Amino acid sequence: xxxxxxxxxxxxxxxxxxxxxxxxxxxxxxxxxxxxxxxxxxxxxxxxxxxxxxxxxxxxxxxxxxxxxxxxxxxxxxxxxxxxxxxxxxxxxxxxxxxxxxxxxxxxxxxxxxxxxxxxxxxxxxxxxxxxxxxxxxxxxxxxxxxxxxxxxxxxxxxxxxxxxxxxxxxxxxxxxxxxxxxxxxxxxxxxxxxxxxxxxxxxxxxxxxxxxxxxxxxxxxxxxxxxxxxxxxxxxxxxxxxxxxxxxxxxxxxxxxxxxxxxxxxxxxxxxxxxxxxxxxxxxxxxxxxxxxxxxxxxxxxxxxxxxxxxxxxxxxxxxxxxxxxxxxxxxxxxxxxxxxxxxxxxxxxxxxxxxxxxxxxxxxxxxxxxxxxxxxxxxxxxxxxxxxxxxxxxxxxxxxxxxxxxxxxxxxxxxxxxxxx
RNA sequence: GGAGAGAUGCCAGAGUGGUUAAUGGAGCGGUUUGCUAAACCGUCAACGCAGAAAUGCGUUGCGAGGGUUCGAAUCCCUCUCUCUCCGCCA
Numbered sequence: 001x002x003x004x005x006x007x008x009x010x011x012x013x014x015x016x017x018x019x020x021x022x023x024x025x026x027x028x029x030x031x032x033x034x035x036x037x038x039x040x041x042x043x044x045x046x047x048x049x050x051x052x053x054x055x056x057x058x059x060x061x062x063x064x065x066x067x068x069x070x071x072x073x074x075x076x077x078x079x080x081x082x083x084x085x086x087x088x089x090x091x092x093x094x095x096x097x098x099x100x101x102x103x104x105x106x107x108x109x110x111x112x113x114x115x116x117x118x119x120x121x122x123x124x125x126x127x128x129x130x131x132x133x134x135x136x137x138x139x140x141x142x143x144x145x146x147x148x149x150x151x152x153x154x155x156x157x158x159x160x161x162x163x164x165x166x167x168x169x170x171x172x173x174x175x176x177x178x179x180x181x182x183x184x185x186x187x188x189x190x191x192x193x194x195x196x197x198x199x200x201x202x203x204x205x206x207x208x209x210x211x212x213x214x215x216x217x218x219x220x221x222x223x224x225x226x227x228x229x230x231x232x233x234x235x236x237x238x239x240x241x242x243x244x245x246x247x248x249x250x251x252x253x254x255x256x257x258x259x260x261x262x263x264x265x266x267x268x269x270x271x272x273x274x275x276x277x278x279x280x281x282x283x284x285x286x287x288x289x290x291x292x293x294x295x296x297x298x299x300x301x302x303x304x305x306x307x308x309x310x311x312x313x314x315x316x317x318x319x320x321x322x323x324x325x326x327x328x329x330x331x332x333x334x335x336x337x338x339x340x341x342x343x344x345x346x347x348x349x350x351x352x353x354x355x356x357x358x359x360x361x362x363x364x365x366x367x368x369x370x371x372x373x374x375x376x377x378x379x380x381x382x383x384x385x386x387x388x389x390x391x392x393x394x395x396x397x398x399x400x401x402x403x404x405x406x407x408x409x410x411x412x413x414x415x416x417x418x419x420x421x422x423x
Numbered sequence: 424g425g426a427g428a429g430a431u432g433c434c435a436g437a438g439u440g441g442u443u444a445a446u447g448g449a450g451c452g453g454u455u456u457g458c459u460a461a462a463c464c465g466u467c468a469a470c471g472c473a474g475a476a477a478u479g480c481g482u483u484g485c486g487a488g489g490g491u492u493c494g495a496a497u498c499c500c501u502c503u504c505u506c507u508c509c510g511c512c513a
Contacts, residue, residue: 039470039471040470040471040472041471043470043471043472043482044471044472044481044482046471046482047470047471047472047481047482047483048471048472048481048482050481050482050483051480051481051482053493053494054442054481054482054494056493056494057441057442057492057493057494058441058442058493058494059493060441060493060494061441061442061493061494062441062442064441064493065441072493073493075493076493077493078493079493079494080493082493083493246433246467246468248450248451367469371450371451371467373451373452374452375451375452375466375467377467377468
């Protein structure tokens with residue numbers, strides 16, 4: 001959510017930026033400016049009225065003390081008038097504030113200047129790559145066949161217990177999950193992140209803070225009776241730890257890492273790329289979150305991207321980093337890098353991580369600020385990234401490391417799995 | 424699930440209808456100082472108006488929302504949360 005004052009001062013720049021994101025409802029920008037100016041007028045008027053009321057109340061008190069009843073009564077009439085006026089003004093102001101808020105939450109975050117033009121994933125820009133694409137032996141198969149052959153995960157069993165998209169990991173498949181989680185967490189700790197284990201259900205305010213609400217209800221599982229939502233990512237509870245918090249500048253950057261299961265309804269995505277572990281409703285992920293000074297946040301974004309690249313390299317997977325074009329970015333992000341790994345058996349790139357800088361978009365919603373040297377508070381920047389999400393990593397590991405003898409486990413994982421090959 | 428107590432600023436804590444949320448402490452900034460400590464001064468939320476800015480003025484803020492009153496931290500109603508005891512329970 002942008003600040004109304006910022007929009008009023010940078011209207012043209014905001015419109016241009018939003019256009020890059022392929023945002024259509026540009027009239028909202030004008031509406032925001034207009035409503036905000038009305039709000040300020042009302043506020044000014046109300047403040048003046050209340051100032052007079054307060055003045056009168058003080059005088060009435062004095063008069064009563066001095067025993068001048070008649071004069072006091074006279075002032076009371078004036079006070080009653082003012083009360084009526086201020087009540088009306090207050091109603092109008094509340095109305096304007098509400099309307100302003102309703103408009104503001106519909107505006108996406110304007111993308112960073114370096115974001116490429118474009119409306120679809122083809123226009124994303126490759127900015128880095130690593131590893132090499134393996135040449136598989138002729139009998140190589142996709143991960144869903146491998147999972148079955150080596151009893152690593154059972155999708156049909158998940159359907160029986162819950163529904164499609166809820167895999168049951170079994171035997172060495174389950175251990176591999178645990179090994180990856182542990183490895184990712186250990187790497188995050190080495191990189192200076194502090195670990196947290198957050199709740200997996202969140203309330204409405206929390207879902208609003210990171211931008212899931214309003215509007216994206218359909219992507220989350222909801223507990224109707226208590227109005228809680230199952231988290232789609234640990235980003236939501238972890239970032240909201242700092243909702244309504246004023247940090248000291250010296251505490252920045254705040255670095256947190258959390259493992260959590262993630263729950264996503266993925267409404268409207270059926271039929272395409274959903275085979276095996278490519279798209280599931282419940283999956284495990286280690287998330288890294290940073291809260292950073294606005295002047296350093298882009299530097300931090302690069303650092304986070306490097307961290308993720310390091311993980312992929314250690315897992316011996318071929319990867320590339322894409323800078324998302326305006327039209328492919330999420331609502332809340334100002335700049336997003338997607339990490340993709342090549343799935344040799346499916347012959348396509350799978351998105352395994354998304355690292356984003358949200359600038360003040362989330363912090364404004366959450367009122368997450370820091371106090372600088374000048375003792376003034378200002379909004380902090382929030383960033384987060386998957387480091388990493390498991391299912392597609394597992395898919396890529398199985399496919400890329402398969403040999404006629406079995407699936408080779410990368411060296412860094414062996415201490416965690418306790419086995420070197422799945423056969 | 425039952426009963427009781429409570430919620431005041433960054434923290435502690437006073438305040439039962441009358442100007443300004445007392446007082447103490449922490450943090451930060453400043454003055455003083457050879458350095459440290461200490462002392463002293465200031466500051467520590469949001470919004471509005473004026474100003475290039477420093478800043479000044481005003482309004483709001485005592486868990487949330489409503490009400491009574493010229494005037495509410497204080498009185499009334501609704502809700503939320505916390506703590507204590509009992510019951511149940513991994």
